[in-house]
Amino acid sequence: MKVKVKFFATFRELFDAEKEVELESGSTIKDLLHIICDSRRRRQKIFDRSGKLRPYVKILKNGRNIQFLEGVHIELEGEDIRFQGGIHTKLDDGDVVAIFPPVGGG
Amino acid sequence: MIKGFAGAIARVNLSTGKITKEKINEEWARLFIGGRGYGSKIIYDEVNPKIDPLALGNKVVIATGPTGGSNAPASGRTMVITKGAETGTIASSNVGGFFGPELKQAGYDMVIIEGKAEKPVYLWIKDGNVEIRDAQHLGGEKTIHIEQVMKQETDQKARVLNIGPAGVKLSRIANVMFDAYRAAGRSGVGTVLGSKNFLGIAVRGTKKVELFDPAETKQAVAEARKLLKKSEITNVNLPKYGTAIMVNIINERGGYPVRNAQDAYDADAGVTGGEEIADKILIKKWPCAACPIACGRVTEIREGKYKGQHGQGPEYETTWALGLMCGVHDLNAITYAHYLCDEYGLDGISAGVTIACAMELYEKGFIPRKEAPFPMNFGGGDTLVKMVQIMGEREGIVGNLLAEGSYRLAEHYGHPELSMSSKKQEMPAYDPRAFKGIGLNYATSNRGACHVRGYTISQEVLDWPWTEDRLKYEGKAELTKHMQDFTAGPVDSGGMCLFTTFGLGYVSDYGPMLRAITGIPYSDEELTKAGERIYNLERLFNLKAGLTGKDDTLPPRLLSEPIPTGPSKGEVCDLSRMLPEYYKLRGWDKDGVPTKERLQELGLER
Numbered sequence: 001m002k003v004k005v006k007f008f009a010t011f012r013e014l015f016d017a018e019k020e021v022e023l024e025s026g027s028t029i030k031d032l033l034h035i036i037c038d039s040r041r042r043r044q045k046i047f048d049r050s051g052k053l054r055p056y057v058k059i060l061k062n063g064r065n066i067q068f069l070e071g072v073h074i075e076l077e078g079e080d081i082r083f084q085g086g087i088h089t090k091l092d093d094g095d096v097v098a099i100f101p102p103v104g105g106g
Numbered sequence: 107m108i109k110g111f112a113g114a115i116a117r118v119n120l121s122t123g124k125i126t127k128e129k130i131n132e133e134w135a136r137l138f139i140g141g142r143g144y145g146s147k148i149i150y151d152e153v154n155p156k157i158d159p160l161a162l163g164n165k166v167v168i169a170t171g172p173t174g175g176s177n178a179p180a181s182g183r184t185m186v187i188t189k190g191a192e193t194g195t196i197a198s199s200n201v202g203g204f205f206g207p208e209l210k211q212a213g214y215d216m217v218i219i220e221g222k223a224e225k226p227v228y229l230w231i232k233d234g235n236v237e238i239r240d241a242q243h244l245g246g247e248k249t250i251h252i253e254q255v256m257k258q259e260t261d262q263k264a265r266v267l268n269i270g271p272a273g274v275k276l277s278r279i280a281n282v283m284f285d286a287y288r289a290a291g292r293s294g295v296g297t298v299l300g301s302k303n304f305l306g307i308a309v310r311g312t313k314k315v316e317l318f319d320p321a322e323t324k325q326a327v328a329e330a331r332k333l334l335k336k337s338e339i340t341n342v343n344l345p346k347y348g349t350a351i352m353v354n355i356i357n358e359r360g361g362y363p364v365r366n367a368q369d370a371y372d373a374d375a376g377v378t379g380g381e382e383i384a385d386k387i388l389i390k391k392w393p394c395a396a397c398p399i400a401c402g403r404v405t406e407i408r409e410g411k412y413k414g415q416h417g418q419g420p421e422y423e424t425t426w427a428l429g430l431m432c433g434v435h436d437l438n439a440i441t442y443a444h445y446l447c448d449e450y451g452l453d454g455i456s457a458g459v460t461i462a463c464a465m466e467l468y469e470k471g472f473i474p475r476k477e478a479p480f481p482m483n484f485g486g487g488d489t490l491v492k493m494v495q496i497m498g499e500r501e502g503i504v505g506n507l508l509a510e511g512s513y514r515l516a517e518h519y520g521h522p523e524l525s526m527s528s529k530k531q532e533m534p535a536y537d538p539r540a541f542k543g544i545g546l547n548y549a550t551s552n553r554g555a556c557h558v559r560g561y562t563i564s565q566e567v568l569d570w571p572w573t574e575d576r577l578k579y580e581g582k583a584e585l586t587k588h589m590q591d592f593t594a595g596p597v598d599s600g601g602m603c604l605f606t607t608f609g610l611g612y613v614s615d616y617g618p619m620l621r622a623i624t625g626i627p628y629s630d631e632e633l634t635k636a637g638e639r640i641y642n643l644e645r646l647f648n649l650k651a652g653l654t655g656k657d658d659t660l661p662p663r664l665l666s667e668p669i670p671t672g673p674s675k676g677e678v679c680d681l682s683r684m685l686p687e688y689y690k691l692r693g694w695d696k697d698g699v700p701t702k703e704r705l706q707e708l709g710l711e712r
Contacts, residue, residue: 008354009343012381056338058569063359063673068575096673098358104339104568104608105349105380105401105422106558 001025001093005036008100014045015099023091029059029066030087032097053087060098061089108132109318110172110623111140112210116236118229120302121162121221125236130215135172136626137709139633142198143599143640145169145187145216149196150643152220155650159191159294160276160301166219168209168267168307171601172624174395175210175315176323179331180603182206182395184267184284189651191294191301192278192456192511193529193554196647199295200558202394202603203285205309208265212311223303228268230260231309241305245274248449249283250417252306260308268306269296270451275500276300277509279456279532283448287402287418288394291453293531293553294511318625326618330610331398337609339568340399344605345391346384348403349422352535353379355567359576360673361540362426363533365433365484366462367526367663370537371672378429378437383420387441392418399605405441411488412442420444420454426535427458432465432490439487443494450498456511459532461493463512463525464504472519477503523662529554529653538664538679541566543574543582545679546688549658550586552644558604560590571611577677583687595637596620639708642692642700646712655698658685 001023007015021035033053037043048054059066066086091097108130115128138144145167157163166188173181184206190197209217213234226241239259244252249270256266265285273280273296280296281289290296299305317323334340343351356362357375364372376382383403392402406416420428420441428434428443447454467473468482479502482489496505507515512525512532526533531554538545543562548555557563562585566576574585596616597604610616613630620628628636659665660679668676689696693704705712 006358008358009347009351009381017381060358060673064577065569065573065575067573068577096358098354100355101343102338102568102570103343103347103351103355104564104570104605105344105352105355106605 001027001091003032003091003093003095003097005032005097005099008098009103010101011099014042027091028087029061029089029091029097032091033087056102058100058102059086061091062096108135108624108626109316110176111135112213112215112315114214115216115218116214116231117218117220118236118238119221120219120223120227120238120304123238125238135624137636138640139171139595139599139636140215141169141171141183141599141601142185142187142200142594143636145185146196146198146640146644148218149187149189150647153189155189155647156652157189159189159194159298162222164189164298164301166295166298166302168217168219170206170210170215171599173601173619175207176317176623177327177396178602178619178623179327179334180394180397180399180606181601183601183603184209184290185598186282186290186295188295188298190553191297193293193531194651195293195529195553195653196644197293197295197553198598199282199290199292200598200604201282201284201288201290202397203265203288204395205265205267205284206601207395208309208311210311210315211313212309213313217307219299219302219304221302226303226305228256228305229307231307232261233311233313244305246271249451250286250449253283253286256306256308261310264308264310266306266308269299270449272451272498272509273297273300275509277452277497277500278511278514279453279460279509281451281453283451287448289448289453291455292556296451317623319622322622323619326622330606330615330619333615334398334606334609339570339608340605344399344401344608347380348383348391348401349380350383350420350425351380352422353425354381356536358673359540359567360669360675361537362430363526363535363537364430366431366466366524367533367537368466369671370540370669370674372430374435375430377435378425378440382437383425386437394603397603401605407438407441410438412438415442415445417445417448419448423535424454424458427455427462428490431458431462433484434487434490436487439490443490446491446494446498450494452494452498455534456532457494457497459526460497460508460512460515461490463516464493464508466524467516467519467521472521473504479504526661526663527555528660529657531555536563537669537674538660539669539677540674541576542579542679542684543576543585545660545664545681546582546586546684547590549660549681549685550688552641552648559593560586561593561604561607562586562589564589564607568608570608577674579680579683582684583691586688587691590641591634591637593637594640595633599636599640635708639710642705642708642710645700646710649699658698
């Protein structure tokens, strides 16, 4: 399946502003991120040393904060993943994933 | 003896020419803090809520907060407070720049303007001395030129506030420009000054503000600045990209109002956003007084028809209002239109949303072709620029109506429902259908549709200081009241910039600075209560002015027309799921009138 991933603000210094990515069906946001983070710099920007999503990485799937999406498992392989911001959200063909650093404005 | 305050208010009667110096009321400083709260108390006590805003009896308070002139981060804010010409509500318009601290150093916390001058005048304040000066030679000039002349005639180091041609011509959406490029924009506060033949104030002050506990202040300020440095919002992305970084943030969520809010998503919105501005037109960032954030944009147009034009901006609100809200994608045209709004002294948000309204009225045939001096379809950058020009000049039938704001324009052509406004003030750049909480805030803000009075976007979008689901109605009443009271209290009345809240998330982050600077032992509860008190005082003024609970609403489009496309497709903003609970939490009856009990708790009377 194909998914569009967009990066904004300071993330554009390290990632393409917009890119289409091919994924196997049943892939999750975490899988997508592992494909995109194809260098150590990129990996370090997005994940901490234990492999968890850094709290300042804000992810939308089709405009929705992944923390609020349905079907987020509470436990996966014995691990409490509630605080991983919905990173195990499944993706579908045609999804748009938008990734932002912390921003504010008026 | 409290400190932080300069301790004095200059009262200027333009009818008699009399200038008096009054002392700051320390009890009011305790109950209303300063800035928005204290200034609104003056208006509440002295202005008949029922009068026409342009009548002689209206007054204008230019009010700083107790933190102004200190090194508290982004503390130089000033409020322009009056009965608003656009809304008829109490109106307090917030602005940065450098004027506020200079006024404090000149020995005044506030200036009250009352009466009307026979001929145009401005005020020159220098280290305690106040004099009225002739300004007849400045009447027809643009704002930036007026600012330069006022400095030439007084002191090159003076700080200036002034209105422009829009205020002089009594456009209902006229603003007050501070330090040439910052704006006290909304609600027609500039119009009221125009009605008094009052062009502006130049101030020079050399006496440093006295702090109650300098050591404690230094510590508290250091803590606050540390928090701002720790936040990637205030320390990285705002200085780097300015406020317009929000374009993609909001558009990707499908809540970016497009073509007079007929839709809320545009695939190409990004070409008008912060990343593009940094790439194409940015010269450098610009801070206000004592500000470590520097969200201001010094810019210049480098190509095309408007090449060579320069100024500051656009901001998020204006790149939207003059951009996709009018269907315009041309950043250069948007930027030039923003510069023109500054030069005329027009509120950028209201100007853009009024033009968007005119475009829809035109496309639907409600504006007769013969009355429109040129085609006014959505999408044209050059059209946009021309419409700002005829609005600023009040030229022709349509130009004259544009200057009145979207509500009066739409009402004239028989379709008031096409004005995207609450209490006649134009909505800002967040679609209530995609962010339910900001919809409640637009509907209940005391000065009409406004985002900064209760910025629920913080939680609904920025995940700061906690996260809320933007599409849920539950919890939004409490969130909105919380943000409204928090903002009204320590932030707006303390004299701090709203953007400090992106690093300082709670009242407890402001308390230490306010206590150390003033010596007033405000507890955090008292500061929050002060915010609630101020909010209710404003509400009482509005009720006496004739507004009712029925005015706590949104245009029908936002209440019930589902967003047609994009990530928030299908959403509406059902106020009935939030408003009753909001009234209850506020201690108001079902018609939105504060109960005697709640008022007593707050020490207010009806």
